[in-house]
Amino acid sequence: MATHKAIATMGIKQPLDIITVSTISPERDEVRVRVEWTASTPLDLHQNDGGLLVKHPQVLGDGTAGTVVEIGPEVKILKIGDKVFGFTWRKQEEKAHQDYCTAPEWLFAVLPERYTLQQAVTLPNNFVTVFHAISTDWGVDLPWPKLEGYVPEEKDKAVLIWGGATSVGQYAIQILKYYGYTNIVTTASKGHHEALKKFGARWTLEYRSSNIVQDILDTTGTDIRYVLDCVGSLEGSMKPVSKVAGKGCTVAILLPVVVRDSSEDNDPLYGMDTQGCCDWEQGVEVKGVRTHFYLEPDIMHTMLKEGIVEPNKQKVIEGKTMLERAQKAMDALRRKEASGERLVWRVSDNLEDK
Template sequence: MLPVSFSTHYITLDNKMTTHTGIATTAKGKVDVIQVPTTHPGAGEVRIKTEYSSTMPYDVYVVDIGFSVQSYPTVLGLCPAGTIVEVGEGVSELKVGDRVTAVAISGPASKGLQEFSVLPATLCARIPDEMSFAAASSIPDNYITAFFTIFDQLKLPFPESFPATTSPPQASVPILVFGGGSLAGQYMIQVLHISGYKNIITTASEKHHAYLRSLGVAHAFDYRSPTLAADITKAVGGDGKVKIAIDPIAAKSTLGVIGEVIDPKGTVAALLPIKEGSSIAISSAADIHFNIPTEWNLLPKDVKFIPVGTALGYLNNAFLRDNAMSKILPDLLQRGLIKPSSVLLMDQGSLKERAEKGLDLLRNNKVSGEKIVVKMT
């Protein structure tokens, strides 16, 4: 097992540094079990004993092409869920013993695929007693992405309450979520719906349509339909053009269809990175883009295009950073206004085998509409 160092606030026993187990990429294309120094939380932070953590396409990019890796080894996982075992100075809303889920975007010590995660209390959400840790770990990354995309990047008005008691100015404007069956798409739909938007249109495999309607979709279309653009145009009515489009898939083909249905002065938000195909398997950093390559861009010239990168932008939005997870999400979960994703649980074999299987399923497009969650203990 390889060692990795994160912090100087180590926990020691008999003058020996204590460590815990984590899953990390140790070189490009390599995943292994490592030993991570166990650290105390600083001011405003908590330490979580992680029971389950989800894995996601971002982890595949980190492993396969070294995406965003500063040095090796790099611990994986963005959504730990477990029990708080220690709180730092100034933390008042959380206490030892609280059951929480968290979004691990505050540095290496926060990552999810390790026994203990240390992260700001504002990035944690208390979960209902009846909610499993596995289900809870399926929520945070796509939840904050939806909040950031809708309220920061698209600048739609933040409702006074959830569900919204007054209709927003664009409540009836057609909003397209391309790829509503994706996990990010499901949260975009849920957040739009509880914010008062009534004319949500989506594309997804037909098997997902009934569930997406239950989340608040007005119209659902099969993304493989040869008449997809015409179907969307008909559903929109009027001039047949969508005013706002959100693309969680962000591929050449999805942006091409959006280009056919978006209003010439509309707005398109696409989740980074942008890829040529919808597959997560890529061979190099050259296969991903942070804006639309000129030769792919079929959007009308006056369309406002917003490439959405969540982590840094979310942390820079003080209101979302301090409220969306710690204050808003617990209430939404308690009232059933935000539903966890369906979980595909990795709980067989060694920890390394469970993590590698989850990454392989993502890499090879073997999962649809489910969150891969790794049992840590």
């Protein structure tokens, strides 16, 4: 059987390494994609440094962008040579941090013209996260396709996006604007405020302000209907959010709860309980957002093609080898070197199909 290289965790906070894995030929509706670009995520750090929900060695990556090189007999849409991007995560052969991934075609969207794979790979995981947080955890309808003249019933209700400059936050603001929400409040450092207002935020607040709770209350009163916490930090976001979320508010928090961040000097500490770790007012509904779900790829393709959403800005991680690039990206995550941009890197060292 043919084999190829993959990036894997070796143990808690250990350096990444290359392992050899089988190259899986597609069956039924599957395609094999030569992985050319990926975007590293906090989940990669959580898995490597904290062992979150993994057993080492673990092949990493869930954001894939590349070229279809082989198709299964039941594939209906994609063809060999198509440039695609997708959210692939369920099994080792689907993971992104390897030369090839094999997954069902419905996990991929075709790359629209005028965009590069490098740009498109900033969408899949966090774009999906936004749709599921809003539709599943908030319980808000996001009809697709959106009919002309559609106006949501709660369009003027205050919506708080904590961490608007994060990848999830940027897509949340753009998608909410597209669906007609007019009273979007977000927190971010001042350098990102102008861009977030262009995306659709009505109010932008400095999250590092010592008076951030009062700033939010002065802006919204106590009438916040929905909150999306894109950070999930116990001290940095959840506790402030718990002080502004009143009765009738629905709060969705990206998991895991980060009790202590990973750093070069400290090991991380995570939790999964969003309810018990804060003093929530009675009548506040709190949900933990689990990001690994499926989304119809036509939505992602169309929203990108029509300019409804913009790709995140990219910080390209350079290196001579796949392993060097992967390790530099992991180190950059740990050091929090990216703000308002995604850490993206070229995956395969061999861009010729075997």
